Amino acid sequence: MAKKVKSPFVGIDLGGTKVLAAIVSPKGRVVARAKNLTPDREGPEAVIAVVTETVRQALQKAEVKPDEVAGIGIGTPGLVDASTGIVRYAPNLAGWDEVPLGPALHKALGRPVIVGNDVDVSTFGEYAVGAGAGCNSVVGIFPGTGIGGALILNGRLHTGMRGSASELGHIVLMADGPLCGCGRRGCAEALASRTALERDLRAAIRFGQETALRDLIDDSDDHIRSGVLAQAARMGDRLMLETLQRTGYYLGLLAGSIVNVIDPEMVIFGGGLIEACQEWLMPTIRNTARQYFINRLDIDRVKMETALLGDDAGVLGAAMLARSTFGEK
Numbered sequence: 537m538a539k540k541v542k543s544p545f546v547g548i549d550l551g552g553t554k555v556l557a558a559i560v561s562p563k564g565r566v567v568a569r570a571k572n573l574t575p576d577r578e579g580p581e582a583v584i585a586v587v588t589e590t591v592r593q594a595l596q597k598a599e600v601k602p603d604e605v606a607g608i609g610i611g612t613p614g615l616v617d618a619s620t621g622i623v624r625y626a627p628n629l630a631g632w633d634e635v636p637l638g639p640a641l642h643k644a645l646g647r648p649v650i651v652g653n654d655v656d657v658s659t660f661g662e663y664a665v666g667a668g669a670g671c672n673s674v675v676g677i678f679p680g681t682g683i684g685g686a687l688i689l690n691g692r693l694h695t696g697m698r699g700s701a702s703e704l705g706h707i708v709l710m711a712d713g714p715l716c717g718c719g720r721r722g723c724a725e726a727l728a729s730r731t732a733l734e735r736d737l738r739a740a741i742r743f744g745q746e747t748a749l750r751d752l753i754d755d756s757d758d759h760i761r762s763g764v765l766a767q768a769a770r771m772g773d774r775l776m777l778e779t780l781q782r783t784g785y786y787l788g789l790l791a792g793s794i795v796n797v798i799d800p801e802m803v804i805f806g807g808g809l810i811e812a813c814q815e816w817l818m819p820t821i822r823n824t825a826r827q828y829f830i831n832r833l834d835i836d837r838v839k840m841e842t843a844l845l846g847d848d849a850g851v852l853g854a855a856m857l858a859r860s861t862f863g864e865k
């Protein structure tokens with residue numbers, strides 16, 4: 537039998553569709569994991585019960601008793617008050633309004649709990665044991681349905697006075713530009729999210745532009761899969777390449793502006809779109825961002841890299857956030 541891990545941390549990734557829990561060694565090694573579906577329509581109590589059960593399953597697999605756990609971290613969608621562990625609201629989870637997630641898990645599992653926003657927590661994972669390991673200050677940019685953002689400054693997650701910092705997706709890149717999900721115009725999200733990319737592709741197809749995508753996508757799909765986007769790009773499809781070029785350009789503008797504010801060691805780009813299309817997106821992102829750096833000295837020292845942890849970023853980040861909060865200093 538494998539040697540038993542000492543003083544492990546529990547990392548939980550609470551998503552709109554599934555709950556992942558992992559038992560993680562203090563060095564960031566996943567020892568055991570468990571997964572269940574999120575009962576997202578059944579309200580907070582049902583979700584918290586599933587989270588608790590998922591943690592118990594992971595503990596059992598690792599043969600760890602709850603009182604051996606050094607601390608618990610959880611990443612959740614929505615706006616979080618980290619000091620109280622209360623989720624103020626979460627648009628992806630029905631009925632989540634001022635939910636005391638941290639206190640409820642603490643009561644159920646008997647160990648200290650730290651709660652964070654999911655993008656913050658994933659970026660913290662990349663900072664602690666992923667692409668940003670060894671850095672002090674890191675920015676996370678995750679283009680998806682919107683654009684998630686996170687800031688780690690001098691080794692600490694920066695969440696802001698009201699827990700609402702890092703809304704990087706709503707930095708305005710084009711005054712009076714396309715409509716954003718927030719109701720305003722020209723936000724980064726409205727120009728360079730996955731949603732914006734799909735909007736532009738579908739509009740071009742409607743206008744009759746020649747493209748291999750016509751044969752690759754199914755009209756019944758409400759999403760164009762990342763693999764299909766990459767396939768079209770690999771075929772040299774002009775529409776696809778131009779659209780990726782534009783997405784990379786706006787992500788580069790965004791990164792360049794943020795670098796001018798923060799001067800971090802690394803900007804980490806993650807999510808399914810980046811993962812699938814990084815070979816087309818990342819060179820444009822890097823070139824564009826660098827053109828906008830005000831400080832022209834040592835520009836190669838500012839790294840722009842892709843996330844490394846994939847689906848484990850949430851649980852690892854939550855566990856590492858618990859380590860930095862409750863672990864031995």
Ligand SMILES: [Zn+2]
Pocket residue numbers: 705706716717718719720723725
């Ligand atoms: Zn916006």
